[in-house]
Every structure is written in C-alpha cells, then in structure tokens.
Amino acid sequence: MNVNQYLDSTYLKTASQTGLSETENEIVVKNVIAEAIVEGFKLVMVRPEYVALAKEMILKANSNLDVGTVIDFPEGKSDIETKIREANEAIANGADDLDFVCNYEAFKNGDVQLIKQEILIATQIGLANNKTVKWIIEVAALNEKEIIQLSSLIKKIVISNFKEEEYASVFVKSSTGFYKTKDNSPNGATISAIIMMLENASPLPIKAAGGVKSYEEAIEMIRLGVKRIGTSSAKAIVNGENTTNQY
Numbered sequence: 206m207n208v209n210q211y212l213d214s215t216y217l218k219t220a221s222q223t224g225l226s227e228t229e230n231e232i233v234v235k236n237v238i239a240e241a242i243v244e245g246f247k248l249v250m251v252r253p254e255y256v257a258l259a260k261e262m263i264l265k266a267n268s269n270l271d272v273g274t275v276i277d278f279p280e281g282k283s284d285i286e287t288k289i290r291e292a293n294e295a296i297a298n299g300a301d302d303l304d305f306v307c308n309y310e311a312f313k314n315g316d317v318q319l320i321k322q323e324i325l326i327a328t329q330i331g332l333a334n335n336k337t338v339k340w341i342i343e344v345a346a347l348n349e350k351e352i353i354q355l356s357s358l359i360k361k362i363v364i365s366n367f368k369e370e371e372y373a374s375v376f377v378k379s380s381t382g383f384y385k386t387k388d389n390s391p392n393g394a395t396i397s398a399i400i401m402m403l404e405n406a407s408p409l410p411i412k413a414a415g416g417v418k419s420y421e422e423a424i425e426m427i428r429l430g431v432k433r434i435g436t437s438s439a440k441a442i443v444n445g446e447n448t449t450n451q452y
Contacts, residue, residue, distance in 0.1 A: 206285060206424070206427065206441070208240075208423055208427070208442070209244060209245050209246050209247070209373075209418065209439075209443055210246070210247045210425070211247060211423070211427055211431075211433055211434050212246045212247055212248075212433075212434055212439040212442065212443070213233055213246070213247060213248040213249070213250045213273060213412070213414075213433055213434065213435045213436070213438060213439075214241040214244075214245040214246045214248070214249050214436065214437075214440075215249075215250040215251075215300075215382075215414075215435050215437050215439075216234055216237040216250070216251060216399050216437060217250065217252055217275060217278070217279075217305055217382070217383075217437060218230070219252070219432060220239065220240065220363055221315065222329045228432070231258075232254070232278065233357070234251055234255050234258070234259075235258070235262070237251070238247060238251070238255075238258070238259045238262050238263070238312045238317070239244050240439075240440055241270055241325065241439070242262065242263060242268045243272050244439065244440055244443065245270075246270065246285075246439055247270075247271060247433065248270065248271040248272065248273050248302060248433075249263075249270055249271075249272055249273070250274065250275070250302075250304070250435060251256070251272070251273075251274060252274065252275065252278075253274045253275070253291060253295055253298070253300075254274055254441060255274075255275050255297040256295055256299060256300045256437070257298040257299060259272045259299075260299035260300075260361050262274055262296065263287065264280075270338075270377060271302060272299060272300050272301050272302070273300060273301060273302030273306045273339075273424065274295045274303065274304065275301070275302045275305075275341075275381070275416060276286065276288055276291045276292050276303055276304065276305040276306065277291060277305060277308075278304075278305045278381060278389045279381040279382075279383035279384070280305050280310075281305070281307050281308045281309060281310075281343070282308060282311075283308075283341070283343070284322045285301075285326055287321060288305060288323060288327050288411070289326065289327065289330060291329070291436070292305070292327060292330050292331065292410035293448060294425075295332075296330075296331050296334050298417055300336065301336060301337060302336065302337040302338075303327075303331050303336050303337070303338050303339070304341055304378060305323075305338065305339065305340055305341065306324075306341045306343070306381060307323070307340050307341060307342050307343070307355070307359075307434075308320060308323060308326070309342055309343045309346050309355070310345060310346075312351070312354075312355055312358075313346070313347070313351060314402040317333070317358070318424065319340075320355075320357070322356075322357065322361055324325030324359055324362045324363075325362055328340075328362075328366075328367070328375055329366075331365040331374075331375075332367065332371055332374060334377070336374075336425055337374045337375075338374060338375050338376070338377070339375075339376035339377070339378040339412055339433075340375060340376065340377055341378045341380065341381055341414070341417070342355050342356065342359075342360065342378070342379065342395075343380055343381060343384050344379045344380055344391040344392065344394070344395070344398040344402075345380060345384045345386050345390070345393070347396075347443065349401060352398055352401045352402065352405075353401050353404075353405045354375065356401065356405040356406040357376050357406070359375075359377050359406060359408045359409065360377075360405065360407070360409050361409075363375050363409060364408075372408050373410060374409075375410075376409060376410050376411065376432070376433065377402055377406040377409055377410075377411055377412070378410045378411070378412040378413075378433075378435070379393060379394040379398055379399065379402065379411075379413055379414050379415060380392065380393040380394055380414045380415035381413065381414070381415070382404060382415040382418070382435070383416060384436075389422065390417070391415075391416050392404070392415060393414060393415020393416030393425070394414055394415050394416045394417060395414075396412035396425070396429070399411060399426060399429055399431060401411050402427060403430050403431070410431075410432035410433070411432060411433075412431065412432065412433040412435060413426045413430045413431045413433075413434050413435070414434070414435030414436075415435065416437075417434050417436050417442070418438060418442075418447060418448045418450065419436075419442060419445075419446075419447045419448070420442050420443065420444075420445045420446075423442050424438075436450075437450045439449045
C-alpha cells in the first residue's frame, strides 16, 4: 500500500499562531512544500496566500504533487459571496483542491437552507473548474446525530445536482484541526466519527483530517475506507514515527 498517495501534507498556521515572523513562516511553508515533492505525497495543503508559491515550486520540480487550500477557514461563518470570492482567487492561483469549511454553526441552529445553498453553489464552482471539492463539517463541534445528518445532507445535495462521475471529486472532510474543544477531547478525526461519515456520505469519499498521528492510525483509516488523510506529520507517519502534533 502506497500510504504517501493518501496523504495531504498540511501546514495552515499563520505567523502569529507560530510566533514566527512572516518571512520565517514562509520558510516553513517552503520546506513543507519541498518535503511533499520529495516524498511523493498526494497533495500539499497550504493557506490561500501560499497557493501560487506552491504551484511555482511544483512546476519547477516537474512534480505531480497537487496543491490544496482552505476556504472560509477555520470557522466557515462567512456568507456565500465570501466563499465564492475566496474559491475563485484560489482557482486563479492554481489550486487543485478547495477545502471549504461548512457553516456548521448555521446547521446546528437549523438553517438548513443556507447550508444547501452554499454546498450547491460552491461545489458547482469547483467542479466547473475541474477541481476537487471537500466539505469540512468539524465533527468535534457536532454531536453524533448532527454528524450523521450533515454528512447525509451533503450527499443528497451532490447526488441530486451532479453527475455520478463527479461524486468522487466531492469529499466530506472531518475537521479543520483548529477547533477548540471545551473538555480537551479530540478535535479531529476519530474512528467513530469517520465510521458515521462513511456510512452516511457514501458514495462521496471521506477525508480524515486531524488526529491521525501514526502509520498504524493512517492504515486503520485507509482500511475503514477513507480516501485521503490530512496531517501536518505526513513524513513522520510514512517513517513509522509517532507524533504529538494535533493535526
């Protein structure tokens, strides 16, 4: 099994979050991109302002590495116009994957119509531009019933509005990795959450993001049926090392 091709090597911290200068943080980003190229990972996931840089490095290296970025990150509370603007900017800069944060707070508050609208419109934009779209539902912010309902809702919208051959390009993704839990419980992918997503979002593929910290955990997720794994410890995972990173 080529675990590398399941891994989205991820670095989404801002300079202020790391205590680095903007220049120092960009160096970290460049190192993450370079490592992903060398290791042959599926994708490198960076913040929107680094998409063009990543694309430039990948083209220069003649690599097949894809570039992904996050939209309306990390809370997903912006209006649909903001999501569209950010998506179009990412597409213009060369992003291959668009990872949208679903407005999960609106969903929890019962505004299902808003969720339907943003998923439909944003997915249309991504697929029309031959991009992979992922919807982050933030499982740590949801209870079990909500995970099931939101996974199922995304599936129903995609099945009702898009062609069967496009389903594989629309993922349901577990987490941003930035959600703060009140009781210090896991804020990323857990086995139970992933099983619920797999059971209720199929035939859409699942991305397990956050909390996958070892080769064994990555293999377990893949055997469950996930198609992608988002992690800031991709190299450690393929080397069989454990990591304390949260994402």
